[in-house]
Structure formats: structure tokens, C-alpha cells
Amino acid sequence: MPFRTRVKICGITRPDDAYAAIENGADALGFVFYDKSPRSIEIQKAEILFSNISPFINKVVLFVNPDYDYVNHVLSKLPVDLLQFHGDEDEVFCSSFNKPYLKAIRMRNSINLDEVADTYHSASGLLLDAFDSSQYGGTGQTFDWDLIPKKCKLPIVLAGGLNPSNVSKAIQNTNVFAVDVSSGVEKSKGVKDHQLIKQFMQEVKRANE
Numbered sequence: 001m002p003f004r005t006r007v008k009i010c011g012i013t014r015p016d017d018a019y020a021a022i023e024n025g026a027d028a029l030g031f032v033f034y035d036k037s038p039r040s041i042e043i044q045k046a047e048i049l050f051s052n053i054s055p056f057i058n059k060v061v062l063f064v065n066p067d068y069d070y071v072n073h074v075l076s077k078l079p080v081d082l083l084q085f086h087g088d089e090d091e092v093f094c095s096s097f098n099k100p101y102l103k104a105i106r107m108r109n110s111i112n113l114d115e116v117a118d119t120y121h122s123a124s125g126l127l128l129d130a131f132d133s134s135q136y137g138g139t140g141q142t143f144d145w146d147l148i149p150k151k152c153k154l155p156i157v158l159a160g161g162l163n164p165s166n167v168s169k170a171i172q173n174t175n176v177f178a179v180d181v182s183s184g185v186e187k188s189k190g191v192k193d194h195q196l197i198k199q200f201m202q203e204v205k206r207a208n209e
């Protein structure tokens with residue numbers, strides 16, 4: 001069976017955007033619970049969205065340096081499949097919710113991903129994003145994909161500045177398990193462009209042929 005790169009579309013704030021992502025074949029949808037993000041969503045709005053998401057689509061909730069109680073509050077309200085920690089959270093914190101999680105790593109030359117995988121041994125995967133000193137993520141910036149090892153102890157999700165024009169090259173140049181996109185399929189912050197979602201998914205498919 002040929003390998004298929006999985007796709008997560010992040011920063012969903014509207015039902016129509018969720019449907020467009022699902023209809024075009026996304027495996028996971030991401031919801032941002034970080035009030036400094038323009039893609040941040042309120043719990044009440046997310047409750048409605050979540051109740052309309054088809055089975056077998058992973059619902060991922062993203063946090064940046066959250067309080068322990070806030071994560072538990074979100075988990076008490078929403079049927080979450082996977083947590084995504086996109087800040088400076090340590091392994092003890094990330095693993096304390098009894099839920100699978102992705103740990104986002106903002107890539108710099110000095111990072112040794114084998115060491116990071118040992119540190120976050122309880123993670124379901126590492127999500128690699130571009131480093132930006134002023135923002136935690138959703139920056140639309142790429143990083144040097146040569147920094148990604150061909151083999152890692154944990155599955156790798158590639159993020160950071162992906163869009164329909166570069167995702168096929170990103171997949172062909174790396175050996176990642178999944179790709180994650182937010183700003184590259186938007187018409188404005190928090191509002192997805194359905195044509196770009198379609199093109200992005202077509203390009204992922206093309207790269208897998």
C-alpha cells in the first residue's frame with residue numbers, strides 16, 4: 001500500500017471552512033485556543049463546529065503556554081482527539097492530560113531532533129514550524145527543510161509557510177508523516193479560501209503519486 005501524507009488544516013473558525021477541508025480530504029482540523037492569535041476560537045463556537053464534524057476526522061486543539069486548568073476546561077467541553085502544544089511547554093506538562101499530543105518545535109540550526117524526541121518521548125509526534133522571535137506560529141514562514149532528518153524516533157508533521165505552490169516540493173524533499181497548513185490556505189486571517197484548500201490537497205495527492 002503506497003504511503004499517503006496526512007494533512008491537517010489548522011486555524012478553522014467557520015463551519016464552511018471545516019466542510020471544505022473535509023470534502024477535499026483533510027485528515028485533521030486544527031482549532032486555536034490562544035487568545036493572541038487572529039485564528040483564536042471561543043469554546044461555545046467550537047462546540048457547535050465540533051458537533052458537525054464527520055467521524056474519522058481528527059479534531060486537534062492548539063495551545064500556547066496554557067494554564068493547566070484552561071486545557072482541562074477545554075477538554076471538558078469538547079471531544080478532542082489530539083492536543084497541540086505550540087509554546088514552551090515541557091514534557092511533564094504536555095503528558096499530564098491523558099490525551100495524545102503533538103509538540104511543536106520551532107526550528108533553528110542548533111536543534112537536534114533525536115534529543116528532542118527523547119525529551120518528548122510521550123508525544124505522538126513532533127510538529128516542526130519556522131522559528132520567529134516575535135510569534136509562536138501561524139507566521140506563514142518556511143524553514144530549511146534540510147534540517148529534517150530522514151528518520152526520527154517520532155512521526156514528523158511539517159508546518160510553517162506551506163501553501164499549494166510549495167507543499168509538493170516539501171513532501172518530495174522530506175520523509176514526513178503529515179503536513180500542516182494554516183495561513184497558506186487563507187484569504188484573510190482566520191478565513192479559509194476554499195479554492196486554495198482544494199489546490200493544496202491536489203498538490204499533496206500529486207506528491208504522493
Ligand SMILES: O=C(O)c1ccccc1N[C@@H]1O[C@H](COP(=O)(O)O)[C@@H](O)[C@H]1O
Nearest residue numbers: 010037136137138140159160161182183
Ligand atoms: O495559527 C496561529 O495563529 C498560531 C498561533 C500560535 C501558534 C501556532 C499557530 N498556528 C500554527 O502554526 C503553524 C504554521 O502555520 P502557517 O501555515 O505557517 O500559517 C501551524 O502548525 C499552525 O497550526
